[in-house]
Amino acid sequence: MGLFSSPADKYSQDRRPISDLDLKRLVSRVHADTLTQGEESLVEQALLQEKRDHRGELSLQDIYIILNGLRRKKVISINDQNTLLSQFEKFFGKV
Numbered sequence: 001m002g003l004f005s006s007p008a009d010k011y012s013q014d015r016r017p018i019s020d021l022d023l024k025r026l027v028s029r030v031h032a033d034t035l036t037q038g039e040e041s042l043v044e045q046a047l048l049q050e051k052r053d054h055r056g057e058l059s060l061q062d063i064y065i066i067l068n069g070l071r072r073k074k075v076i077s078i079n080d081q082n083t084l085l086s087q088f089e090k091f092f093g094k095v
Helices: 020-027 037-053 060-072 078-091
Strands: none
Touching: 020 037, 020 078, 037 060, 060 078
């Protein structure tokens, strides 16, 4: 990362298609067991809106920015953010 780079820069900007079902499965409390049902719903809705804005595709950077924003607003914890990012990294084949 450069002098003025963002933490988001370490995540891929390559957008890939993801179905609503896969997105909801990845955000499920099964994977992030500290998420409440309300938090899970807010994360899903934010990511689904971002997906709609990009013709049904998301990048890891898009996901990081959404999750980080929710964490900064204290909607989700840092642990939830990291767990969810890990799930999406595995899904997109980064890990």
